[in-house]
Amino acid sequence: MTTFHMFRGLLPMFLLVATAAADVTSENDPRLKRWLQRFPAADANRDGVLTEAEARGFRNRQQQQRRRTENRLPEPTHADVAYGPHQRNVLDVWLAESDEPTPLLIYIHGGGFVGGNKRGFSTAILKACQDSGISVAAIHYRFVSTDPFPAPQQDAARAVQFLRSKATDWNLDPQRVAAFGGSAGAGLSLWLGFHDDLADPDSDDPVARQSSRLVAVGSRGGQSSYDPRVIKDWVGGRAHEHPSIYKCYDVASLDALDDPKLQPLYDEVSAITHLTADDPPVWMLYSEPNAPLPADARPGQGIHHPVFGLKLKAAMDELGIENVYRHTSEFRGDRDADMVQFFRRHLLGGGRSAAGS
Template sequence: MMHIPTVPFGLRILVLCSAVLLFQPVWAADEKPQAGERLQKLLKRFPGADKNKDGILTRAEAIEYRNKIRGAQANGVKPTLGDVKYGDHARNVLDFYQAKSDQPTPLVIYIHGGGFVGGSKRVNPRQLQLFLDAGISVAAIHYRFINGKDILLPEPQRDGARAVQFLRSKAKEWNIDPKRVACYGGSAGAGISMWIGFHDDLADPKSDDPVERESTRIQAIGTFGGQSTYDPIKIKALIGGRAWEHPSIFKAYGVETAEEALHPTPEKQKRYDESSAITHLTKEDPPLYMVYNEADGPLPENARPGQGIHHPNFGRDLVKKMNELQIENVFVYKPKDRDPNREMLEFFQKQFAKVK
């Protein structure tokens, strides 16, 4: 459940922009900009570079966008609000990035990976900039780490759901549209995102806490290397090898031996089921965009414990069950010639557009 890196964003934009600047003629200040082939290729992949939104990317706009991305990579886009508490635990904090808009904006919540024992809420700069340029605000959360004792699964998932409720409670103050919310993340963050999306609404209308009265339901999910289940028995059947022996799986449930993991008590099995997103999947659940990069096929006989924990079979199992329920989903495997960051943005925009 380590973080799955996406296609390198900085190299791509800098190489493309550099190619544009090297091979395009230098225009005089009063010369009408030309829509060269290289510029238009760049525009298709990075429409946010077209500053005046006239459908023609100029050399000046390409330079400005290149510098903007460079700045985001070097310095990081600073959050509008940082380390805002959304719960009682020390790790119940989030950063909020406000998109510029006169109208309430959609919200995308980033949930980091790290095997439920590590990771940071620092957002991929290019993904962040893509969302902000599209008028979508972004939140990035921390959550409690499992410790094998009193913090087990699904406590991190419940933290994620609490963050959704907290952010909805700030809708008016932070100019958020509470009807247009999506979650995405890699590995453990993907599992939490799916759990929030598939789980029944955790809102408690009678609670004294106004945050708990808010809905946990979301409109779209995005994942990188996501695990549909954290049940070691099901992982063994679905992936094979020793993927089910990942150290975080044992720590997640406070088990120490393979025998204990594969022969759970009824109480432990109940925790396996509650912690796994796919257990909660129903036909009312939101669409899912998923990306997988790990090696396909059967695992080798000498596989390491935990090897295969991001296997595409997790996604294929989701596709099968979501198709049966007629829920929209997109499965992407090793997107060599695709831009999954932009595709995920467009997928979210499509789902947001359906909300009335």
């Protein structure tokens, strides 16, 4: 039995008792004293005394470590492949075994456009896709801390085009390409899904000649608009004051975001402004409460509000585009499995063609 599992079994019993007493430590509680002897690493400050806070912290660290271990992705078929000139223009790809060209699902990580990692999706999604004959790719992109909007959007499109350019080498079907992500990665996936094709058939660059279009999109907590005034109107509170917003638009203050010269950029990077009737279906999931923000909401609180999905759903419904809206409060079953099943339908079930659509 691992240290984590032994400690997990003992700690809840202690916490039930400890909450009723102040300053319970290994010096006045025999159980904590025994646990300190068994789990000396729980004593964070190494003073020889185990406190309730240290016990909780140890348990949380053990849980986090277990999750990291369980979600360790296998080595990609091709790792850190450069798709552009910047050091963050790299991607991984896990190719499914197949005699026929395989569909491709691309993961785009979140992180407020200032952080995140391409290995941040679950092994369950990777396994389910590969078992279905779907290859998976995951990309990095430039952060707005050095390269403001629309650099991340441009990188995401370039990655799609690059992957299509490798179709023959990697046994990929360029007609069946989809993308998903969470938060910033969801916003980028939606943008790719709705933006006009960025292919330049006259380019000297063979990658730039490829299509940037998708056949389906998955969004977890995605923002359908990055226009701060739209966010303020839809969400309220101080959601539009998210710390990343200043870096996204390379401004120093909230007042600077009112500059009308920025409106074309707001429109360019917001997915919903590009939505047209020929765009692909979307699966979306939200977990924040579908309610007004509290009066004391923090800057950026609500940036994953369900209103982003509900506004998008209303617009897609009006255009007759398939969309699946989920909220965790009403969700039944495995969320990963539900999303993968959506992609199976559109990547394996004879869905729409993306390239040239």
